[in-house]
Amino acid sequence: MSSEPRSEFSTHGSGWNPAxxxxxxxxxxFVAATEVVxxxxxxxxxxxxxxxxxxxxxxxxxxxxTSRKITFRDLGAKHRHGEFxxxxxxxxxxxxxxxxxxxxxxKRGVLEVHIPRLR
Amino acid sequence: MSNSLSGKDGLxxxxxxxxxxxAVIVNxxxxxxxxxxxxxxxxxxxxxxxxxxxIESDLLPPMIVLHGGLPKALIRLFAGNGLVVIISETxxxxxxxxxxxxxxxxxxxxxxxxxxxxxxxMAVANRQDIDAPKVFAALSAKELESKLHGAAEVLEEGYIVxxxxxxxxxxAETSVPAITLLxxxxxxxxxxxxxxxxxxxxxxILDLNVDVSDLLKRGEEIRLKSKDMMHxxxxxxxxxxxxxxxxxxxxxx
Numbered sequence: 512m513s514s515e516p517r518s519e520f521s522t523h524g525s526g527w528n529p530a531x532x533x534x535x536x537x538x539x540x541f542v543a544a545t546e547v548v549x550x551x552x553x554x555x556x557x558x559x560x561x562x563x564x565x566x567x568x569x570x571x572x573x574x575x576x577t578s579r580k581i582t583f584r585d586l587g588a589k590h591r592h593g594e595f596x597x598x599x600x601x602x603x604x605x606x607x608x609x610x611x612x613x614x615x616x617x618k619r620g621v622l623e624v625h626i627p628r629l630r
Numbered sequence: 631m632s633n634s635l636s637g638k639d640g641l642x643x644x645x646x647x648x649x650x651x652x653a654v655i656v657n658x659x660x661x662x663x664x665x666x667x668x669x670x671x672x673x674x675x676x677x678x679x680x681x682x683x684x685i686e687s688d689l690l691p692p693m694i695v696l697h698g699g700l701p702k703a704l705i706r707l708f709a710g711n712g713l714v715v716i717i718s719e720t721x722x723x724x725x726x727x728x729x730x731x732x733x734x735x736x737x738x739x740x741x742x743x744x745x746x747x748x749x750x751x752m753a754v755a756n757r758q759d760i761d762a763p764k765v766f767a768a769l770s771a772k773e774l775e776s777k778l779h780g781a782a783e784v785l786e787e788g789y790i791v792x793x794x795x796x797x798x799x800x801x802a803e804t805s806v807p808a809i810t811l812l813x814x815x816x817x818x819x820x821x822x823x824x825x826x827x828x829x830x831x832x833x834x835i836l837d838l839n840v841d842v843s844d845l846l847k848r849g850e851e852i853r854l855k856s857k858d859m860m861h862x863x864x865x866x867x868x869x870x871x872x873x874x875x876x877x878x879x880x881x882x883x
Contacts, residue, residue: 537861539817552816552819554853554854555854586851587855621757
């Protein structure tokens with residue numbers, strides 16, 4: 512189980528990055544004997560708008576466009592300014608993984624990714 | 631402030647309006663899937679409950695929350711329709727869990743509380759595949775099973791980590807009737823669908839008519855708006871070893 516990533520995409524550690532119009536999603540990691548199972552909470556996202564990529568053997572990058580522009584005002588925060596159009600996260604894998612054999616499922620706005628372990 | 635009760639470790643329950651006796655206390659503290667907090671907040675807005683008090687402690691972070699331009703306590707009490715609803719807009723720090731649980735039950739006893747109803751989540755790995763989250767009930771006494779009216783299945787074995795476990799135990803010790811409803815949910819994603827399922831059970835148990843349609847309709851907005859709270863709650867759940875709830879108790883009988 513892992514907490515929300517604190518990657519280079521983060522500002523103020525809050526997970527909202529108005530400069531990049533991106534939001535860090537909540538995620539979970541489960542390491543099984545043969546695979547890593549990653550789930551990511553993606554409200555306001557359509558499955559077709561999700562892109563996955565492994566820049567290295569031990570990391571996964573997620574980019575997902577939201578179905579609409581989201582503002583802090585939409586969420587009730589009138590004093591903060593920012594518009595968000597995507598989720599973005601780079602998640603470190605605890606073991607090396609095989610990008611070529613990734614399989615995904617998207618249900619109830621939650622992305623589930625199965626990534627075979629390389630070792 | 632019209633009244634206050636001071637408990638252990640500097641916990642103070644402040645009553646800012648008259649709080650009815652023999653009410654049902656509903657606890658909506660941040661926990662698995664924020665089920666309790668989302669459900670309790672929805673009760674407050676749907677039944678238009680009035681703010682009647684607050685819980686303060688030196689163990690809470692030094693902050694307030696603004697609502698309608700006014701400073702509010704982090705843990706507040708709302709009342710109406712025979713209910714007193716307790717919600718927290720911050721995670722409960724681990725050192726505060728025990729004094730808070732004890733303080734709530736001690737205070738409830740002074741109010742001759744009819745029932746202590748705590749709302750929480752029960753993490754399940756395949757939550758995405760569950761269309762209708764199931765509700766389980768842990769009881770302070772066997773005879774409370776009849777009050778469930780089939781809305782929840784009795785939880786016979788298992789661990790409950792955190793404030794709700796301590797509240798239930800203390801209620802059992804002091805003969806305060808208590809039910810803890812745990813609804814199948816995501817572990818660390820806000821789960822308004824699970825909150826709606828919990829409220830459907832609450833409606834049956836308390837013979838209420840809380841409308842959950844808005845909770846479901848605004849599901850995506852609620853999930854995103856609660857993201858930061860869920861993240862902080864997750865960090866606190868790690869500190870209290872919440873994953874212990876996945877374990878099987880070794881004893882039987």
